[in-house]
Amino acid sequence: MFRYALNLIKYISFLCFTLSSEAKEVKVVTEYLAPYQVNNADNSLGGLSTEIVQAIFKQANKTPNIIALPWARAYETASSEKNVMIYSIAQTKERxxxxxxxxxxxxxxxxxxxxKxxxxxxxxxxxxxxxxxxxSARHSNVAHYLKRNNFKHNYKLVKEDQNILMLFKGRAELIIATxxxxxxxAKKLNLAFDxxxxxxxxxDLNSDLNLAMNLQSDPKLVAEFQRAYTEIKAQGVINAIYKKWGITEL
Structure with missing residues (x-):
């Protein structure tokens, strides 16, 4: 009887922990970078990458708490806080x-x-x-590359979308972007792309933009999201989002 009661208590504790874990929001950090992460008219966060991330969370039956920050802060947060996600982050050798x-x-x-x-x-x-x-933006893959390859004349930005503005203002002579x-x-800032x-x-920096998690994150949680990603890709969800944004499958 005692053993039965003890096992029941353990089961209830496990069940409560599991439900609490599933219900808990997962912190996700990003930056504004069109068309991957954009600020919608109602101030909600949208964009191509955001829609893919939301689909991954839906498949994993988790809730994302997505926070848009300057890239340097987003990168530092994801590097230092357990179970924090970051996107859209380039998968470079350094990272x-x-x-x-x-x-x-x-x-x-x-x-x-x-x-021109x-x-x-x-x-x-x-x-x-x-x-x-x-x-280039601080802590971006571009900034890391420029430093590593001895580009001496660098203008450091807080936000990636400022680069084109610096070009037209004459504060920078070159920028690196897709x-x-x-x-x-250019359209958002009313600047002439032509x-x-x-x-x-x-x-050297052509790469995949990824969804990543802090290195100290719970391995089970990481595996859940990796599995959810594989599933929505196989289901054609990612390709459907590409088509919605006018991009062919890459």
């Missing part, structure tokens, strides 16, 4: 062992961009570009 990787959200192709008035034609020699001022992002930001030129493809 590979710093996070648990849930799954790819989209592949991006990055380019050096400048104003300053750069009438493309430049293929990377060393030539090192003499120009390059704007065409899709720049078109969205005045920009692709100077060189940034092949």
């Amino acid at each position: 590979l062992e710093r996070f648990h990787w849930i799954g790819s959200l989209i592949n991006e192709k990055l380019y050096f961009w400048g104003l 008035s300053q750069f009438p034609e493309a430049i293929d020699d990377l060393n030539q570009l090192k003499k120009f001022i390059v704007a 065409e899709l992002t720049l078109k969205h930001n 005045e920009l030129i692709k100077i060189k493809e940034f092949t």
